Amino acid sequence: MRKTIVTLIAVCATLLWVGAVHASNAGGLPACQASLNLSNQHLATCQSELTTAQLCGNDVIDPGEQCDQSNLNGKTCADVGFKYGTLKCGANCQFDTSGCTSTRFVDNGDGTITDNQIGLMWEKKTGTIGTANLSDVHDVNNTYTWTTGFTSFLATLNNGASTDGGATTPITGCFANYCDWRLPSIVELQGIVDSSATGCGSGSGSACIDPIFGSTQSGIYWSATTFAGNPVSAWDVDFSNGTVDGDNKAGGGYVRAVRSGL
Numbered sequence: 001m002r003k004t005i006v007t008l009i010a011v012c013a014t015l016l017w018v019g020a021v022h023a024s025n026a027g028g029l030p031a032c033q034a035s036l037n038l039s040n041q042h043l044a045t046c047q048s049e050l051t052t053a054q055l056c057g058n059d060v061i062d063p064g065e066q067c068d069q070s071n072l073n074g075k076t077c078a079d080v081g082f083k084y085g086t087l088k089c090g091a092n093c094q095f096d097t098s099g100c101t102s103t104r105f106v107d108n109g110d111g112t113i114t115d116n117q118i119g120l121m122w123e124k125k126t127g128t129i130g131t132a133n134l135s136d137v138h139d140v141n142n143t144y145t146w147t148t149g150f151t152s153f154l155a156t157l158n159n160g161a162s163t164d165g166g167a168t169t170p171i172t173g174c175f176a177n178y179c180d181w182r183l184p185s186i187v188e189l190q191g192i193v194d195s196s197a198t199g200c201g202s203g204s205g206s207a208c209i210d211p212i213f214g215s216t217q218s219g220i221y222w223s224a225t226t227f228a229g230n231p232v233s234a235w236d237v238d239f240s241n242g243t244v245d246g247d248n249k250a251g252g253g254y255v256r257a258v259r260s261g262l
Contacts (some may be wrong), residue, residue: 112178121259
C-alpha cells in the first residue's frame with residue numbers, strides 16, 4: 001500500500017515537471033496554457049487515484065472497492081459464481097476467489113477427502129493408504145464398539161511421535177501427517193449421506209454416500225455423539241438408507257475418521 005502511494009506521488013510530480021518543461025521549450029503563451037491545462041488534468045487524475053489508494057486498507061468499502069481487508073461486504077464464494085470455499089479480499093481491495101470452488105468433495109490422493117461445504121477432511125476407506133501399520137484401520141470390513149472406536153481405531157490413526165518432545169517439533173507417524181483425527185458428530189456424519197447415490201435404499205448393499213469416499217459398508221457408522229438421556233447408547237447413521245438412530249455402545253459398528261482443519 002505505501003509503495004503504491006509513493007509511486008502515485010512520484011508520477012504526479014513527474015507529470016507536472018514534464019508539463020512545465022514542455023511549455024518552456026514549446027514557446028509562447030498559448031502553448032504554455034495548453035500544457036498547463038493538460039498537466040492539471042493529469043494532476044486531478046493522480047489525486048483521484050491517490051485518494052483511492054489511501055482508502056484501500058481502511059476496512060471500509062469505498063467507491064471502486066469490492067472489499068477491504070476483512071470486510072467482504074457480506075459476500076461469499078456463492079455470490080461470485082462458486083458454491084464452496086472461502087472468499088478473500090485481495091490486492092487493490094478486489095475479491096480473491098482462489099479459495100473458492102464449485103466442487104464439494106475433493107480426493108487429495110493421500111487417503112483423505114476434503115469437504116469444501118463444511119470445511120472438513122475425511123478419511124477415505126481403501127485398505128492400503130497410509131504406512132504399513134495403518135493399513136488395517138482403513139479396511140472397510142473392520143467393526144468396532146463405540147469405545148474401541150476411540151481406544152483402537154483413533155489411537156492408531158493418531159499414534160504420532162516427536163523426536164525431542166519440543167513444542168514446535170513436527171509430529172510424524174500419524175495418518176496422512178495429521179494427528180488430530182476424531183469420530184464425527186452425528187450432524188457431521190449425517191451431512192455426508194447421499195440419498196441420490198446409486199443403489200441407496202434398494203437393499204442391494206450399495207451405501208448412500210458419494211463414491212469418492214471409497215468402499216463404504218451398507219450399515220451403521222458410529223458418531224462421537226452420545227444419545228441424549230441414555231449414556232449407554234450413541235447416535236449412528238445407517239448408510240444402507242441414510243437413517244439416523246441410537247444404538248448400544250457395546251454393539252458393533254463401522255467407523256470413519258474426520259478432522260476439522262484443512
